Amino acid sequence: xxxxxxxxxxxxxxxxxxxxxxxxxxxxxxxxxxxxxxxxxxxxxxxxxxxxxxxxxxxxxxxxxxxxxxxxxxxxxxxxxxxxxxxxxxxxxxxxxxxxxxxxxxxxxxxxxxxxxxxxxxxxxxxxxxxxxxxxxxxxxxxxxxxxxxxxxxxxxxxxxxxxxxxxxxxxxxxxxxxxxxxxxxxxxxxxxxxxxxxxxxxxxxxxxxxxxxxxxxxxxxxxxxxxxxxxxxxxxxxxxxxxxxxxxxxxxxxxxxxxxxxxxxxxxxxxxxxxxxxxxxxxxx
Amino acid sequence: xxxxxxxxxxxxxxxxxxxxxxxxxxxxxxxxxxxxxxxxxxxxxxxxxxxxxxxxxxxxxxxxxxxxxxxxxxxxxxxxxxxxxxxxxxxxxxxxxxxxxxxxxxxxxxxxxxxxxxxxxxxxxxxxxxxxxxxxxxxxxxxxxxxxxxxxxxxxxxxxxxxxxx
Numbered sequence: 371x372x373x374x375x376x377x378x379x380x381x382x383x384x385x386x387x388x389x390x391x392x393x394x395x396x397x398x399x400x401x402x403x404x405x406x407x408x409x410x411x412x413x414x415x416x417x418x419x420x421x422x423x424x425x426x427x428x429x430x431x432x433x434x435x436x437x438x439x440x441x442x443x444x445x446x447x448x449x450x451x452x453x454x455x456x457x458x459x460x461x462x463x464x465x466x467x468x469x470x471x472x473x474x475x476x477x478x479x480x481x482x483x484x485x486x487x488x489x490x491x492x493x494x495x496x497x498x499x500x501x502x503x504x505x506x507x508x509x510x511x512x513x514x515x516x517x518x519x520x521x522x523x524x525x526x527x528x529x530x531x532x533x534x535x536x537x538x539x540x541x542x543x544x545x546x547x548x549x550x551x552x553x554x555x556x557x558x559x560x561x562x563x564x565x566x567x568x569x570x571x572x573x574x575x576x577x578x579x580x581x582x583x584x585x586x587x588x589x590x591x592x593x594x595x596x597x598x599x600x601x602x603x604x605x606x607x608x609x610x611x612x613x614x615x616x617x618x619x620x621x622x623x624x625x626x627x628x629x630x631x632x633x634x635x636x637x638x639x640x641x642x643x644x645x646x647x648x649x650x651x652x653x654x655x656x
Numbered sequence: 657x658x659x660x661x662x663x664x665x666x667x668x669x670x671x672x673x674x675x676x677x678x679x680x681x682x683x684x685x686x687x688x689x690x691x692x693x694x695x696x697x698x699x700x701x702x703x704x705x706x707x708x709x710x711x712x713x714x715x716x717x718x719x720x721x722x723x724x725x726x727x728x729x730x731x732x733x734x735x736x737x738x739x740x741x742x743x744x745x746x747x748x749x750x751x752x753x754x755x756x757x758x759x760x761x762x763x764x765x766x767x768x769x770x771x772x773x774x775x776x777x778x779x780x781x782x783x784x785x786x787x788x789x790x791x792x793x794x795x796x797x798x799x800x801x802x803x804x805x806x807x808x809x810x811x812x813x814x815x816x817x818x819x820x821x822x
Contacts, residue, residue, distance in 0.1 A: 409678075592721060597705060599703040609815075
């Protein structure tokens with residue numbers, strides 16, 4: 371009698387089913403890994419375009435809003451020039467700000483690094499040496515104020531893929547506001563009412579730029595516009611050279627003139643307010 | 657069979673986690689863009705560049721490249737304008753202005769306040785289809801800028817002769 375052999379192992383059908391399941395699992399895992407990689411690239415692209423631009427504008431805004439008007443001996447405080455490089459807007463801006471410097475300066479004895487709170491600041495663009503169709507944006511910083519506040523200092527690269535930077539200036543608020551392409555506070559003897567900054571940048575895209583599109587976010591080039599309003603009190607003080615030191619000097623020098631200035635000083639809500647107008651009631655509503 | 661069921665459960669969980677992560681990423685990005693666009697609009701209001709703010713209006717940020725982000729802007733706080741469609745908005749503002757005029761009628765001595773509260777409500781998309789969320793921004797802005805009252809501006813900040821002052 372022939373005994374049936376005790377066969378252990380899998381049937382062909384079992385092996386095929388397990389292979390199919392393994393194949394499905396592997397395919398899903400690979401797809402997930404691929405999608406994760408593409409998501410990382412897309413997030414890089416989104417973060418670059420949508421965050422770099424606002425960060426640059428914030429930097430310019432912080433500088434302009436911290437413009438110094440006291441202790442300035444003349445109107446040489448802000449200078450904006452209209453320029454183009456390779457046909458793209460590459461405007462220049464220089465001003466004096468009351469912000470802690472990013473770049474340290476050596477103390478007189480040369481032993482310590484100082485971060486002064488009074489600095490000359492500027493923005494400059496030059497052609498990108500690697501990619502000629504882009505501009506590089508630099509921030510100039512020069513500690514304290516020297517005879518030529520719009521030159522010299524140290525330059526820090528902010529971004530190297532700028533398409534254009536246009537800065538415009540409005541003299542005063544109006545129904546039909548007129549934007550000028552340049553501004554020299556020494557010529558105008560005043561600060562602009564508002565400064566409009568138009569910035570266009572393009573990022574260095576990762577390889578899967580077209581691969582994942584989260585609500586149409588994955589774009590390489592974006593433009594940003596911001597309007598920076600210089601506080602009226604600051605403009606007024608600068609325009610009228612209304613400074614504590616000058617006030618005291620004027621009172622000492624001439625009683626008559628001093629009274630006039632003193633009236634102007636005490637009439638407002640504080641030093642620097644326009645002559646009496648801040649304490650007066652605004653006109654009646656029509 | 658048990659192994660297949662287990663696998664199915666694991667896959668379902670992984671896919672749910674993935675969908676949740678994408679949803680959070682989209683919401684985070686949308687909120688960040690809404691805040692930036694809202695601030696940008698607020699800066700324009702501060703500079704007296706936004707027309708017809710008193711009557712209020714709706715719009716979108718397609719000029720900035722974000723057409724899916726829509727806004728409602730107006731005077732006051734945003735609560736009275738919440739949950740209204742663009743079609744209802746004009747009627748609500750008309751009622752609001754009418755009530756204001758009625759409250760102020762006969763009061764000759766009424767003065768303009770130095771600041772006026774403005775609000776911007778930005779509606780942004782989420783990852784779920786046809787689902788949106790709101791981001792609300794409120795701020796006190798100079799009245800002359802909100803109403804574009806440049807006579808008031810000149811009154812507050814008169815142009816004097818610097819030489820004369822000195």
